[in-house]
Amino acid sequence: MSPNAPQASIDRVVGEIKRMGCQPHLSQGKFRTVIGAVGEEGIVDQNHLASLDGVEKVVPIMKPYKLASREFHEEDTIVEVGGGSVPVVRIGAQHAACISGPCAVENEIMLRTISRHVRDGGATILRGGVYKPRTSPYSFQGLGESALKLMRNVGDELSMPICVEVMDTRQVEQMEKYVDCFQIGARNMQNFDLLREVGKTRKAVLLKRGLAATVKDWLLSAEYVLSQGNRSVILCERGIKTFEDSVRYTLDITSIPVLRQLTHLPVIVDPSHAAGKRDYVPSIAAAGMAAGAHGIIVEVHHCPSEAQCDGPQALLPETFRELMIQLRQIAAIFGKQFAEITEPAAV
Amino acid sequence: MSPNAPQASIDRVVGEIKRMGCQPHLSQGKFRTVIGAVGEEGIVDQNHLASLDGVEKVVPIMKPYKLASREFHEEDTIVEVGGGSVPVVRIGAQHAACISGPCAVENEIMLRTISRHVRDGGATILRGGVYKPRTSPYSFQGLGESALKLMRNVGDELSMPICVEVMDTRQVEQMEKYVDCFQIGARNMQNFDLLREVGKTRKAVLLKRGLAATVKDWLLSAEYVLSQGNRSVILCERGIKTFEDSVRYTLDITSIPVLRQLTHLPVIVDPSHAAGKRDYVPSIAAAGMAAGAHGIIVEVHHCPSEAQCDGPQALLPETFRELMIQLRQIAAIFGKQFAEITEPAAV
């Protein structure tokens, strides 16, 4: 629309788009409003739309993803995580954030100890697995709802929004009451029903890249969430499968600048799952920030040898603290800033 | 157990395994009964078990998958698909089978036409997509329940068991009433809740390999189904992601002999999705049979240019018929035989 298009013109265009059988999606930037018409090719009458009052230009977007595309939404999206009982943490544009916590919630003491450590080190969002996607049916599968309540309590006490992985469409309704951010794991990146289901909520969604997903596949999965009306998607690069066997996965660092060009959505990196080994985590995290990421999600454990899952990749609290100091320095070079929690923790 | 162990001894061993906190799994072969004790390492008292009457040997299986392992079940498993309103089709050991039909059910006429063609060509199980896992939210997503009923009707008329993909845990209960075989797609190979849910049914499960899953990951996913008590798992190799870009996926032919060594479960190949292009389908299908597969699942369309999805990979009916002649010849070299439908179709 033209910069000064009145609301009436905008409403008129929205109405016409619906009449043509498309979904209208509004994107209001600082300077102008962009209206997306999403639907099958060939059903949009471009000439008609171009002739309406207040319409400056009609641009066909040929990318298979539309709402996720920077062509549709030029400015960086800033996703807000939290609100209500906890402060809002922003991720996107100049706002970087660190999401941290244990791999899985194992018991209350362990969760409190680690949460306190990661908050002290500079994390502003708390993560912790409640339902665990395990390759083997005989591995620890998570504590379920009791762990969910524990996460909520500890998050509230420490003023940290919480991010928890969801695995099954049947869990969405229950989890929505507790979490500030749904995590979709790599193995579920193309669980399309699950994507649609979290897309119907209004909680932030952290969408991990599938282990063999191209950047295009990944953005199409984001599109599933966005197309349900949920605009708060954070992309998370966590490594892809390659022939290299000295680490578990190869973090695809090149995907960061590629995504920064193709999409307006924020992108973070997960150095823990890529490396699979504590020693390599800080270097990968630093590389991610230098490549343009908006933050990291990293696992910390004060006693990794006792962890029920993924102990070898968990950082020790002191290493985590030192890493955050370096990441803040790197972020500053690229004009980004990590959020800080200013109010004292309640516990 | 010893070859002549009485039932009472078997019951005793089962009881002891439960007492130790493990799950007992019985496998009765022609010559002897093997009892699996599945559980965490360290909780089984091997010496105690070895001292019980009728126990010949206690063998710790170190493979991460147990029920899927050939060490646990030496003879080839023969999975039975169908029964009730349609004949039983066997897959495994010397029994090969061809599963065929359209990619997606688009309408009744199209389904009847293609089903008739594939039955005439030699397919004994009918496939057809009802819920379609599509990379883009804007692509055709399948017709849902109405197509499911249509599949059931056509299968009954042609005396063919039907195989349909399930995508969401919430669909399992409804679909169980209609289908003879659940298909788990590549993108859901590690949707662990879905695996458990179909594992609770007693329908056959066709488990496609994930696009970046190792053979070990795949067998662990089969183990999720098996561990719920469902022993009717058919593995399906459908191509993996590699750097090669002249086809969609690289069919991993080497996985066939590897699986034949590691597991007792039957394995088939899907040449359609691997190639993504009709011209290459017959060669890949033939290669699969020569490598030791128990059959194929292949897409056929009488008018591929009008297909709503994956038209370019669908075989024409006449090519399909010729292919089946070659596959029967190759199967014969390796002592396998494709099932035939002998009774005339009802339609």
Next chain:
Amino acid sequence: MSPNAPQASIDRVVGEIKRMGCQPHLSQGKFRTVIGAVGEEGIVDQNHLASLDGVEKVVPIMKPYKLASREFHEEDTIVEVGGGSVPVVRIGAQHAACISGPCAVENEIMLRTISRHVRDGGATILRGGVYKPRTSPYSFQGLGESALKLMRNVGDELSMPICVEVMDTRQVEQMEKYVDCFQIGARNMQNFDLLREVGKTRKAVLLKRGLAATVKDWLLSAEYVLSQGNRSVILCERGIKTFEDSVRYTLDITSIPVLRQLTHLPVIVDPSHAAGKRDYVPSIAAAGMAAGAHGIIVEVHHCPSEAQCDGPQALLPETFRELMIQLRQIAAIFGKQFAEITEPAAV
């Protein structure tokens, strides 16, 4: 050219192509002559060529490889290996062949024993490593020239052409005196100077696919050889690197039908290096033949535990013999035939 174009017209066209600064390449088929003009885009005056006597059609070939392309040479090329002191073995079109022998020549007795075994089993070309490309500088590097002479002697005695790997441009001149077929290993597929050097000889060239080479890269490497005037190139699929770790390499079976469509050159498979494990070799070899290959190259050893390299992948002589029986049956289904050695061996 038109089917009845006289030699004078052909000469005229060749002359004009040279005048334009291109290289002319003649391809004389049964029914017509095709003249390739290979050079930079834009320097060929198509209209002028089309106006010459006897020219039927001028077709621009846009594929990056030209001489290797089926567009340039429609009929299958039949490569002849041998001649002189040994019979000629044909590979291509309906002619299949088996190349076999030890991984490396270790000593005279071992070479004679294995050669006799593979000849008895049905191999018609003898292979044996003389200079070995080893990942580690501390592994056995081959016996060099003495082994080369031994190969020649044994090949002559058994009436088998010999195929030996060349690694360095400086070896080409010496080896040309001894071998019937140069092998270019996977790691040298893009050693462009070496390709050019064997392209200048008139010996057959067995070009293995690089471990991460696309089909297009591979055909471009063949083009390096062809562009020097050597038309006797045999492609050999030997597995590519993927994330799968249950075998050494993933044999790309799909590449066989892709190559059969794109190129006129014969293609064989190497099941030994792909599998890296004896047990899987027969299935992979059978799959290769069923997919449309013109034969196999396979390693045999009568006492693999004593082999200085790659013992675990060498077939035992009796397994090799049984495999060849199956391969002949598969070849027959697809209208191909393995060459036989009819004259009695001299030894």
Next chain:
Amino acid sequence: MSPNAPQASIDRVVGEIKRMGCQPHLSQGKFRTVIGAVGEEGIVDQNHLASLDGVEKVVPIMKPYKLASREFHEEDTIVEVGGGSVPVVRIGAQHAACISGPCAVENEIMLRTISRHVRDGGATILRGGVYKPRTSPYSFQGLGESALKLMRNVGDELSMPICVEVMDTRQVEQMEKYVDCFQIGARNMQNFDLLREVGKTRKAVLLKRGLAATVKDWLLSAEYVLSQGNRSVILCERGIKTFEDSVRYTLDITSIPVLRQLTHLPVIVDPSHAAGKRDYVPSIAAAGMAAGAHGIIVEVHHCPSEAQCDGPQALLPETFRELMIQLRQIAAIFGKQFAEITEPAAV
């Protein structure tokens, strides 16, 4: 050896190692001398060596690479490039360096223009292709010896050591007269004869990682050079082949911390070839430095649209200058420093 072991004891140990049939390799660090005995397993009499005067400890190194291993040489190696007519540039430990120039030397004016730009921007070593490894035989193959002389002249004028790719064993002797650093390209990483040949010179060797080489393969290739007595090897990560198709190669950022742990050799990154697209080069370069690399090799062109090869990946001079400012800041965070050229250029 003990910290205070006299030269006589060292000589004695070296003598004994030779007597056992091994190669002795001395590594003299600040605090102690380590003597490597490289040879087949089982021929070293450890007890005898341990009993000699001045020997502190005998440690068997089981890694397949020995001279490249950090176990053999604990401190970071600092490779010196240049000397003689140009200053020495150090790479390794705290010394970072930027190698830059055009992809290929096309003519004198172009080379002078770009060289001046990269020197002004902060590069201290000049690169430029003279023999080009091209996938297609019909692409520009480089200017050969005349370009080599040009590189030498411009390097001398600007006080910059030069780095040039070598492709064929037959080029080594000639090139050794001109270059300060041999580059081994990705496609020649396992051209073992070439590795041995540059290993016999005493020029620095920049060894690029093969497109599908594991870190272990790569270090074994370095071992080929080192085992010939040349200790000046610089590793260069330039991207590996994966299924991702939005860029040419996936830079394996994880390999940087892995290498820093496994080897003492310096490692740099090549963001140009990984990305294949100018826009992504700065982010990848920055990520490489943040991950722990000792510098970058990057292509620059003042007029990329006219470049005869790889124009799309060449940085513009002003982008290069800005990038170097950022890289210096990142290096400083990790205690590294880029070399500067202090003396005024002669031209």
